[in-house]
Amino acid sequence: MGRVVVVWSFSPSPTVLSDPAAASSSSLLRRAGGVKTAHFHSQPCRRERRARPVAMSSAAGSSSSSPCPPAVLAEAGETGGREERCASRSVSDAIVGDIPAGLLPEILSEALVWSALHGLVVGDRNVPRSGNIPGVGMVHAPFALLPVSFPKSLWRQACELAPIFNELVDRVSLDSKFLQESLFRTREVDTFTGRLLDIHAKMLELNKTEDIRLGLHRSDYMLDSATKRLYQIELNTISASFPGLGCLVSELHRNLLNQFGKQLGLDSRGVPGNTSVSRFAEALAKAWNEYNDSSSIVLVVIKPEEHNMYDQYWLSTIIRKTLAEVDSEGELLPDGTFRIGGRTVAVVYFRSGYSPNDYPSESEWRARFLMEQSSAIKCPSISYHLVGTKKIQQELAKPNVLERFLDNKDDIEKLRKCFAGLWSLEDSEILEKAMESPESFVLKPQREGGGNNVYGEDVRETLAKLQQEGGRGLAAYILMQRIFPASALTHLVRDGTCRRDSAISELGIYGAYLRSKDKVLMNDQCGYLMRTKVSSSNEGGVAAGFAVLDSIYLT
Ligand SMILES: Nc1ncnc2c1ncn2[C@@H]1O[C@H](COP(=O)(O)OP(=O)(O)OP(=O)(O)O)[C@@H](O)[C@H]1O
């Protein structure tokens, strides 16, 4: 029988699951529970918030909502009977994943109420129309109950990298030859990347330049437990998600630590301020301002169905259109102005358009092409989008390539330090190594949105299959060194149910870049997002159901 995990549901009866994976927690990355640390100054999120009504707080926080409080059982079946669970009350003093068992229901209740009152919500997939109509069928976003501890020095390192990556993206985006050549072999076997490159090539033919360039990026990192080094997983240049909700999770955790910090031995000031939403909104507003047409709008390009709409609404509530709607309603004036619904679009902010699924017909491709030709500021432009492909990440990691784009040697050194091993599959030596020890690698196609990477034994099988098919298909992938972060026991809350499990975390640092010709108007680190997933899961997507939103506690 494996280790016992407490699952506490907001329904009256708690559930106990047996989880063999929840074993190791000694790590660099540990849940903040029980960690005492030096304090430092942090800034509050700038958004205005309503204070939570005291009466509601005490009612929701009362353990009366659960006649059977959570408890740790020594050994139990998967869903032990109610009597059996309640019989374990005698161990109420036990520590549950560093949270005293008696405190868990109260913290959970507080967190769930706080989420509902403060907009930490997503559309509930079980409710029809929740992906289309705001205010219908909301459920709290999945979150970790307490922040995860993170070394201050590595946090600083990750923050420092943001403006350097911003600049790198901008420089690389201007080198069309580099982009086209690096992705040349990929396009032969990957139609989606091929279509993006076609748009890019057409812009070159039209001599189209982007004088005002806006990037809203998120660079993702994992801490490797063996080397204790921070490695970049990837850089997202399109549709970087959760600037709205990630910021709220930091606030949730600070709020919980303000209330329960004494009992937990934690201080809310350990959670750094998270400015993601206000800084991204600022970047969009500055770009709009630079366009210099007071009647113009910011257009958010969305999917036909979007359960993560509230994350987007935190940034902009103005005009939202799908690619298909842009195709049918948008027009391009002879002078390059992009208009939709009779209004001029200053900024196009893409929260769709990064995956082949976003282009089910030619209509969506026409819309993308139309917007790209226009004088609207695209976030991202087709060039910025291509810079964020995994193939370009791998090309940039080759010796002497960063030097083509950046002058500052210190900056180059800082970037290189966070690059994991990255290889093209044209390299036969590395191909052999991957076949021998597939568990040390991740095989990645040119895709975004999670769920596409290949891990473990599947790496060997996929490579063997691609080789048998003649090897052409190998160009669709890159190979990456697999990073193994340390795991920590975590309380993961999804659908009102709290489950304790062994989990690993991935830190995303947001960065915004705005340039108008030679003037850099903004180049900043803009807050962060921690995502935490059970150790047994390879992929990390929150929306895809693999991970929960989290924040950090600096140590
Ligand atoms: N080298 C690696 N080592 C360990 N895990 C990895 C590695 N690369 C990716 N992963 C895991 O797979 C997830 C998805 O990988 P990646 O970010 O490269 O793909 P994506 O489809 O672009 O995802 P996203 O939707 O986050 O942009 C990551 O969040 C991480 O959990």
Ligand SMILES: [Mg+2]
């Ligand atoms: Mg990505």
